[in-house]
C-alpha cells in the first residue's frame with residue numbers, strides 16, 4: 523500500500539435550508555493551474571449552472587509548450603471576464619454565492635496564484651468561506667457530475683498532461699495511490715509524439731484524429747512492462763523518434779497516419795493492461811477514467827464498459843473543481859488569507 527492523503531473532511535453536500543436556488547448551496551469555482559482560465563458554478567445538488575473555459579493553447583503553440591510567465595500574465599487578463607461570464611451564464615450575482623472554491627495545486631505557481639488571489643479577494647470581500655481544492659482530486663471529481671454521477675468505491679485511471687495515476691478511490695475526498703508513471707505522463711507522450719509527427723502543440727487531440735485514418739498494426743511500438751503497477755512512456759517516445767528519423771526524405775507525410783495509429787495504440791494498450799491488472803489486484807468492481815487523455819477515442823472505446831469522465835470535463839476545467847468542493851470542508855474567513863499555492867504534491 524502506498525501513501526494515502528486526504529484533502530479535508532467530508533461534509534454532506536446539499537444541506538437542507540442552505541441558500542441558493544432550490545435551497546442549495548451555490549459554489550463559484552476557479553481553476554488556473556496551467557493554461558486554461560476557468561470558472562464554474564454548481565449548486566448543492568451537484569447541478570452545473572455554468573462552466574466557462576478559456577484556453578491559452580494558441581498563445582503557447584508557437585513556443586511548443588506552456589511558457590509559465592506568459593500563462594500567468596494571460597490568466598491575469600482573463601480571470602475577471604471569465605468569472606463574470608460564468609456568473610452571467612448561471613444568472614447568479616456575487617451576493618448569491620455561498621462559498622468560493624479554487625485550485626490550490628499542483629500546477630504552475632504563478633498561474634495558480636492568479637486564481638487563488640482572485641478567489642481570496644471575492645471570498646474575503648463578501649465574508650464567504652473558501653474551499654481549496656487539489657487539482658488531481660478535481661480530475662477524479664469530474665466523475666461525480668452529470669451524466670456519470672459515479673459514487674465511490676472505484677478504481678480510477680487518472681491520465682492527463684502531467685500525471686498517469688492508478689487510484690483506489692474509497693471516498694469523495696481522498697484516494698490511495700497504486701501506481702504512477704516513472705517518467706513521462708501519457709498526455710506528455712501524446713504531446714511529444716504529436717510534435718515528432720509535426721502536429722503542433724498540444725498534440726494529443728490532433729494525434730487522435732490523425733490516428734483514425736491510420737493502420738495501428740503498421741508499426742510495433744514497445745510497451746514497458748514494469749514490476750508492480752507503474753507506467754513508463756519515455757522508451758515509446760524514443761522508439762517513435764527513431765522510426766521518424768529512419769524515414770526517407772518526404773516519406774513522413776505518407777506514413778504519418780500509420781505512425782500515429784501505432785503509437786497511440788501502444789499508449790492505450792499500456793494504460794488498459796495496467797488498469798486491468800490493478801482492478802484484479804484490489805478486486806475493484808468499478809473502473810473509471812478521467813483526465814485529458816480520457817478524451818482519447820481509442821481509450822474510450824477500449825474502456826467502453828468503464829465510467830468515463832464526460833469529454834468536455836476531461837481536460838482542465840472549473841466544473842471538476844466545483845464538484846470536488848462539494849465534499850470538502852470550507853475554511854472560514856480569515857483562515858484562508860495566508861493560504862499558499864503548491865507546485866507539486868508527494869503522492870508516493
Ligand SMILES: Nc1ncnc2c1ncn2[C@@H]1O[C@H](COP(=O)(O)OP(=O)(O)OP(=O)(O)O)[C@@H](O)[C@H]1O
Nearest residue numbers: 682683684685709726727730814815817818837838
Ligand atoms: N483526444 C486526446 N487524445 C490523447 N490525448 C489528449 C486528447 N485530448 C487531450 N489530450 C491530452 O490531455 C492533456 C491535457 O490534459 P489535462 O488538461 O488534464 O492535463 P494537465 O492539466 O496539463 O496536467 P495535470 O492535470 O496532470 O496537471 C494533454 O497532454 C493533451 O494532449
Ligand SMILES: [Mg+2]
Nearest residue numbers: 682683837838
Ligand atoms: Mg489537469
